[in-house]
Amino acid sequence: MLAQIGRRVLAGAAVVAGVLTLTFFLVQLAPGDPVERLLGPTATPAQLAAQRHALGLDRPLPVQFAVWIGRVARGEWGRSIATGRPVRAVLGDALPATLVLVGLSLIASYALGFVIGAWQARADRRVDTALSVATVTLFALPGYWLGLMLMMVFTYWAHWLPAFGASGLDVDIITGWGRLADRLRHLALPLATLTLIGIGGAARFVRGAMRDVVGQPFVTTAEAKGLSPFQVTRRHIVRNALVPVITLFGMSLPALFSGAVFVEAVFAWPGVGRRLVEAVQARDYPVVMAATVVTCVLVVTGNLLADLAAAWIDPRVRYQRRET
Amino acid sequence: MNRLRRDRRALFGVVVLVLVSGAGAAAPLISTGAPAAQHDVVATRFQPPLSTDHAGTFHLLGTDRFGRDVWTRLVYGARVSLVVGVVAVILSVVIGLLVGGVAGYWPGRPRVALLAATDFTIAIPRVVLVLLLAALARPSAGLVILVLGLTGWMSVARLVQGEVRSLAARPFVEGAVALGLSRARVLARHIVPNALTPVIVSAALGLGNAIGLEAGLSFLGLGVQPPTPSWGNMIASGRDTLVNAPWVATAPGIALVLVVVACTLLGDALQDALNPTARHDTVR
Numbered sequence: 001m002l003a004q005i006g007r008r009v010l011a012g013a014a015v016v017a018g019v020l021t022l023t024f025f026l027v028q029l030a031p032g033d034p035v036e037r038l039l040g041p042t043a044t045p046a047q048l049a050a051q052r053h054a055l056g057l058d059r060p061l062p063v064q065f066a067v068w069i070g071r072v073a074r075g076e077w078g079r080s081i082a083t084g085r086p087v088r089a090v091l092g093d094a095l096p097a098t099l100v101l102v103g104l105s106l107i108a109s110y111a112l113g114f115v116i117g118a119w120q121a122r123a124d125r126r127v128d129t130a131l132s133v134a135t136v137t138l139f140a141l142p143g144y145w146l147g148l149m150l151m152m153v154f155t156y157w158a159h160w161l162p163a164f165g166a167s168g169l170d171v172d173i174i175t176g177w178g179r180l181a182d183r184l185r186h187l188a189l190p191l192a193t194l195t196l197i198g199i200g201g202a203a204r205f206v207r208g209a210m211r212d213v214v215g216q217p218f219v220t221t222a223e224a225k226g227l228s229p230f231q232v233t234r235r236h237i238v239r240n241a242l243v244p245v246i247t248l249f250g251m252s253l254p255a256l257f258s259g260a261v262f263v264e265a266v267f268a269w270p271g272v273g274r275r276l277v278e279a280v281q282a283r284d285y286p287v288v289m290a291a292t293v294v295t296c297v298l299v300v301t302g303n304l305l306a307d308l309a310a311a312w313i314d315p316r317v318r319y320q321r322r323e324t
Numbered sequence: 325m326n327r328l329r330r331d332r333r334a335l336f337g338v339v340v341l342v343l344v345s346g347a348g349a350a351a352p353l354i355s356t357g358a359p360a361a362q363h364d365v366v367a368t369r370f371q372p373p374l375s376t377d378h379a380g381t382f383h384l385l386g387t388d389r390f391g392r393d394v395w396t397r398l399v400y401g402a403r404v405s406l407v408v409g410v411v412a413v414i415l416s417v418v419i420g421l422l423v424g425g426v427a428g429y430w431p432g433r434p435r436v437a438l439l440a441a442t443d444f445t446i447a448i449p450r451v452v453l454v455l456l457l458a459a460l461a462r463p464s465a466g467l468v469i470l471v472l473g474l475t476g477w478m479s480v481a482r483l484v485q486g487e488v489r490s491l492a493a494r495p496f497v498e499g500a501v502a503l504g505l506s507r508a509r510v511l512a513r514h515i516v517p518n519a520l521t522p523v524i525v526s527a528a529l530g531l532g533n534a535i536g537l538e539a540g541l542s543f544l545g546l547g548v549q550p551p552t553p554s555w556g557n558m559i560a561s562g563r564d565t566l567v568n569a570p571w572v573a574t575a576p577g578i579a580l581v582l583v584v585v586a587c588t589l590l591g592d593a594l595q596d597a598l599n600p601t602a603r604h605d606t607v608r
């Protein structure tokens with residue numbers, strides 16, 4: 001078990017190291033000279049050379065890479081070209097917003113998706129088909145478009161919910177319950193968008209995993225013993241389907257973060273995804289690099305946790321530790 | 325094939341894709357023929373669907389804020405979406421076949437290295453990778469194709485790798501090797517053609533993904549640039565007029581969802597038809 005955890009952690013670290021390398025060298029490919037952009041068109045060649053030397057950009061690429069890695073490891077991520085703020089502050093402010101949005105959406109979509117998928121696995125053909133069409137459609141909805149549609153209905157037509165940002169303009173003067181209610185009202189539409197799409201994916205995963213179990217002989221045995229359908233589902237099917245579902249839960253994280261990028265952009269949700277989009281549009285490379293790395297670290301960590309949870313839940317894996 | 329013909333998911337998928345590509349191909353015949361044309365902007369803008377403007381032009385899906393016919397832009401946008409999606413998928417299938425073929429047939433270091441590269445690329449959220457690549461050059465349809473092709477090959481590579489490994493042990497491959505054919509030739513002529521079946525499923529699902537992502541990039545202004553219509557930049561331009569002209573953003577979104585659903589259902593149906601014992605669902 002410990003060796004397995006160790007291997008997983010190493011693999012995750014390798015992915016993060018790879019992402020660091022990839023972002024660094026890809027950004028080198030970007031057209032345009034950062035020093036020219038920094039000093040403007042009036043700079044003389046001597047000034048350019050001096051600035052290049054001051055920034056360490058005249059050193060060989062591998063040296064620059066090593067220096068950059070060292071700085072990243074120490075948490076010095078440079079400054080945003082567009083706003084001049086330290087990248088660390090930009091992303092530090094954005095990270096909680098993304099974690100709240102993605103985390104709540106993950107819980108909500110798997111809770112609801114699990115119910116739908118479990119229902120489908122035991123339902124008759126017609127119900128199953130109807131629900132499949134619904135979940136495939138949900139899964140196919142582009143987040144930014146669904147977001148706009150919800151915004152149209154709930155903000156512009158019904159005037160129920162705000163459509164932009166994470167808090168109202170009066171955030172600094174309201175306190176207590178009022179502040180919480182304001183937060184929740186701003187969270188409602190982005191969360192609903194991301195969750196509706198997530199339900200589609202989760203229900204499809206769960207249905208597949210459950211169907212694999214439903215066909216197994218021990219389910220027939222349980223039914224033959226005279227257990228009620230509810231008990232068969234709860235004690236024999238759900239428990240066995242849980243391991244693959246948790247693994248898939250981890251595998252769906254990249255898709256969820258991808259969806260969050262668009263949803264954050266549409267609702268101006270102040271998270272990492274929106275910062276990434278803004279930085280890409282403004283060619284703000286320090287922020288692009290850092291946001292890429294941060295998102296990948298989150299996904300890798302989430303994957304790791306899902307793997308560990310799946311191993312812990314599976315008695316076959318859990319009890320190995322005592323035997324060996 | 326028979327199984328596939330009776331599958332309603334496959335029927336739906338094929339009908340939608342044929343209709344959309346037909347509409348795209350026949351775009352000049354079934355629309356005003358000028359997706360970027362602006363006439364009297366003030367008089368023709370924000371015409372609701374099914375209305376006729378002062379010049380007597382009928383607008384099936386209304387007009388946008390520049391008085392451009394939404395239906396015309398929708399069918400011309402279908403061209404962009406389908407061409408970008410199909411070419412990107414072809415690119416990713418070619419990369420996937422190369423990576424998967426070599427990894428499956430060359431045990432040892434090449435396999436380990438290529439599989440590690442595949443797992444690594446899968447672990448990065450695709451949109452993040454796409455945005456990173458899109459940040460490096462000026463936005464254009466060609467860049468979108470390249471970016472989507474470079475980020476969509478991993479599932480093909482994995483499938484092909486598994487298939488090639490099992491095929492490599494089969495007698496007809498040993499026969500070809502015994503005849504003295506080179507490794508590359510055995511791989512290209514005898515193994516890869518037999519490993520193509522699962523790739524079809526992956527390509528169908530990948531097409532839906534690629535079309536959705538193209539629209540997403542264009543929505544963010546990083547893909548196909550206006551005034552060339554793409555479903556994504558149409559949604560983006562409709563975003564500003566959600567209150568007084570909701571049809572501008574609604575129509576391309578519905579088209580997009582239909583096409584992506586069609587690809588997914590077709591992929592699922594192909595999966596079941598080609599491999600009846602496997603699971604019904606395909607993970608994106």
